[in-house]
Every structure is written in C-alpha cells, then in structure tokens.
Amino acid sequence: MRTALVTGITGQDGAYLAALLLEKGYRVVGMARRSASADMVSARLRWLGVLDRIELVDGDLLDLSSLIRIVNSVEPDEVYNLAAQSFVAASWQQPLLTGLATGIGAANLLEAVRIARPQARFYQASSSEMYGLIQEKVQSERTPFYPRSPYAVAKLYAHWMTVNYRESFGLHASSGILFNHESPLRGIEFVTRKVTDGVARIKLGLATQLPLGNLDATRDWGHARDYVEAMWLMLQQDVADDYVVATGRTTSIRELCRIAFSHAGLNYQDHVVTRSDLIRPAEVDVLLGDASKAKAKLGWQATTTLEVMIAEMVEADLARHRATARSAIA
Ligand SMILES: Nc1nc2c(ncn2[C@@H]2O[C@H](COP(=O)(O)OP(=O)(O)O[C@H]3O[C@H](CO)[C@@H](O)[C@H](O)[C@@H]3O)[C@@H](O)[C@H]2O)c(=O)[nH]1
Numbered sequence: 191m192r193t194a195l196v197t198g199i200t201g202q203d204g205a206y207l208a209a210l211l212l213e214k215g216y217r218v219v220g221m222a223r224r225s226a227s228a229d230m231v232s233a234r235l236r237w238l239g240v241l242d243r244i245e246l247v248d249g250d251l252l253d254l255s256s257l258i259r260i261v262n263s264v265e266p267d268e269v270y271n272l273a274a275q276s277f278v279a280a281s282w283q284q285p286l287l288t289g290l291a292t293g294i295g296a297a298n299l300l301e302a303v304r305i306a307r308p309q310a311r312f313y314q315a316s317s318s319e320m321y322g323l324i325q326e327k328v329q330s331e332r333t334p335f336y337p338r339s340p341y342a343v344a345k346l347y348a349h350w351m352t353v354n355y356r357e358s359f360g361l362h363a364s365s366g367i368l369f370n371h372e373s374p375l376r377g378i379e380f381v382t383r384k385v386t387d388g389v390a391r392i393k394l395g396l397a398t399q400l401p402l403g404n405l406d407a408t409r410d411w412g413h414a415r416d417y418v419e420a421m422w423l424m425l426q427q428d429v430a431d432d433y434v435v436a437t438g439r440t441t442s443i444r445e446l447c448r449i450a451f452s453h454a455g456l457n458y459q460d461h462v463v464t465r466s467d468l469i470r471p472a473e474v475d476v477l478l479g480d481a482s483k484a485k486a487k488l489g490w491q492a493t494t495t496l497e498v499m500i501a502e503m504v505e506a507d508l509a510r511h512r513a514t515a516r517s518a519i520a
Pocket residue numbers: 276277278279316317318319368369370371379380381382384401402403404405407408409443468470473474477
C-alpha cells in the first residue's frame with residue numbers, strides 16, 4: 191500500500207485528491223493546522239464521505255521541525271503540497287503572511303522531504319496566477335511569468351524552488367501550473383462559488399442582489415475533480431516535470447453570471463451590481479491555458495464543461511440553502 195501525505199487536506203483540492211487516492215488504494219495522511227473549529231474545517235472531507243478513511247495530523251508549513259517529524263513518521267511515497275493562503279484578493283491585505291505560507295511554506299516542505307525522505311515524490315501546486323500580465327495569448331509551460339499580486343509572487347518563489355530542488359538535489363519534484371478549478375466545495379470567497387451561492391439565495395428569496403467586482407476579467411475554469419487526477423498522474427511519471435493543467439477555453443465573469451443565473455431561470459442583469467471596493471489593486475485580465483503537454487505526456491485532459499460544473503454548483507447551493515431553511519423551521 192502506497193502512502194500519500196497531503197498538505198491543505200481540508201481545502202477543495204485536498205478533499206478531491208483524498209477521494210481519488212483512497213479510490214486508488216492509498217493510505218492517505220492529511221496535514222492540517224490545529225483549529226478550534228475543527229468541525230468546519232473537516233466539512234469538505236465529510237461532504238465527500240472520506241473523513242473517516244484518512245488520517246489527520248497536526249502540522250503547519252511554517253514550522254519546519256513539525257514537518258520533518260511528520261515526514262519522518264508518516265514515511266510517505268508521495269507528498270502533495272496543496273496548502274497555501276490561496277485567496278488572491280487577501281494577499282494585498284496580508285502580503286507577508288501570504289509570502290510565508292504560500293512561498294516559504296513550500297520551501298520548508300521541500301526541505302523536510304530532502305532531509306527526511308528524499309526518495310518521496312513531491313507535487314507543488316503552482317498557479318496560472320503566475321502568468322499575471324500575460325506575455326502570450328495562450329499560456330504554456332514555456333510562457334514567461336509576470337506575477338500581479340503578492341500571492342502570485344509567493345507562488346512563483348515556490349514554483350522555482352520546486353524546479354531548483356529537482357535540479358539541485360535530484361528530488362522527484364513536479365509542479366502543476368493549474369488554471370482556476372472549481373466545484374461545489376470551492377470556498378465562498380472565490381467568484382464562481384460566490385456567484386452560484388448568490389444565485390441560490392436569490393432564487394430562494396433570501397437575497398435580491400449580488401455585489402461583484404470586475405466583470406470583464408476572463409478565466410480558464412475547470413473542475414477540481416478532473417484537476418486532482420492530473421496531480422496524481424504527474425507523480426506516476428518516471429521523470430519529474432512541470433505541466434500546465436487547463437481547459438483551453440476562457441470565459442468572462444459576466445458570461446459566468448449569465449450561465450449561472452440562467453440555470454435557475456434568472457436574468458443576471460436584474461441582480462448583479464458592481465462595487466468598486468471589490469476591484470483589485472492590480473488585475474489579471476485574461477488567463478487561457480494550453481494543456482497540450484499534459485495531454486501528450488500524461489494522457490490527461492479536462493472532461494467537465496463550464497456549463498455542467500456551474501449547474502452542479504448551483505444545484506448544490508440550492509440544496510444547501512433549502513436544507514438550512516428546513517433545519518431552521520424544524
Ligand atoms: N473573488 C472574487 N472575484 C471577483 C469578484 N468580482 C469579480 N471577480 C474577479 O473574478 C476573477 C477570479 O477571481 P477568484 O475566483 O477570486 O480567483 P483568482 O483570483 O483567479 O484565483 C484563483 O485561481 C488561481 C489559479 O489561477 C489560484 O491560484 C488561486 O488560489 C485562486 O484559486 C478575478 O479576475 C476577480 O477580480 C468578487 O466579488 N469576488
């Protein structure tokens with residue numbers, strides 16, 4: 191039985207990756223920070239029905255000695271670094287914390303692996319945000335980076351540290367440059383989930399308006415369930431490498447709103463309002479990925495369309511709000 195250590199296990203990607211690895215027969219050990227609200231933290235794992243089948247260990251990417259101890263005792267074959275301060279907008283409010291968690295945190299974990307388990311295969315969650323002010327219309331592994339937020343700068347550091355540890359120390363360290371990926375487990379602060387939750391609340395008469403920021407930015411959105419498969423495939427290769435993971439289609443926030451509201455029989459123009467305080471200090475206007483390397487080498491491609499994913503998210507949010515209303519009445 192192979193063992194996987196997953197940081198960020200309580201997040202969207204951690205939950206889907208745990209489900210995939212369990213299905214493949216792995217022992218899954220998830221690292222999570224200690225929290226007083228442990229119930230909330232494990233909600234995603236419970237939603238996917240995997241909470242009872244994984245082991246959880248307390249640890250923090252900022253605490254190198256805890257990482258070394260965890261890697262030593264878990265003896266993982268594969269390490270997936272999914273933990274980060276991952277909300278771009280918050281990174282302007284907490285640039286240094288973001289740098290520590292998202293940047294130095296990855297370096298700490300690389301160090302722990304190098305010291306305690308150099309034979310383990312390592313996955314780093316890199317991000318399409320690193321392309322920022324895009325240098326090519328379609329972004330591939332060869333496109334130069336131009337980060338536009340403290341978050342993206344931190345991710346870029348972690349990305350190059352991963353490449354460097356591969357080249358310097360021969361670690362089997364791969365980096366997935368993942369474009370935006372969503373699901374019903376997406377945090378409410380991200381735009382897709384904010385929109386699908388807003389649609390559900392408006393549909394059920396719990397709200398009338400949805401305030402948003404820039405509607406003209408476009409993103410290449412895929413489904414998290416598809417994307418964790420690409421992470422796993424990267425670690426099954428003989429040679430570690432970096433891969434873009436994307437759908438190859440880009441859609442504006444405005445069009446996303448149209449799709450989500452019309453799924454519930456609503457017109458987004460009647461409900462969406464723009465608010466200047468939700469506009470970012472520097473925006474990433476367009477992201478569009480070329481995942482042909484992942485297709486050629488990993489045999490991976492995105493399978494869920496934006497429409498299908500948004501429908502799944504709206505339905506999940508409708509069900510969630512209906513259940514909350516029922517339990518309030520009971
Ligand atoms: N969150 C949010 N975004 C809004 C809003 N209104 C407009 N947007 C726009 O919607 C776009 C997407 O924002 P997010 O969903 O917050 O995601 P992101 O900034 O693209 O970052 C996500 O994807 C990255 C991969 O490219 C990830 O690395 C990152 O962690 C995160 O998951 C941005 O252009 C943002 O300005 C709003 O009210 N809230």
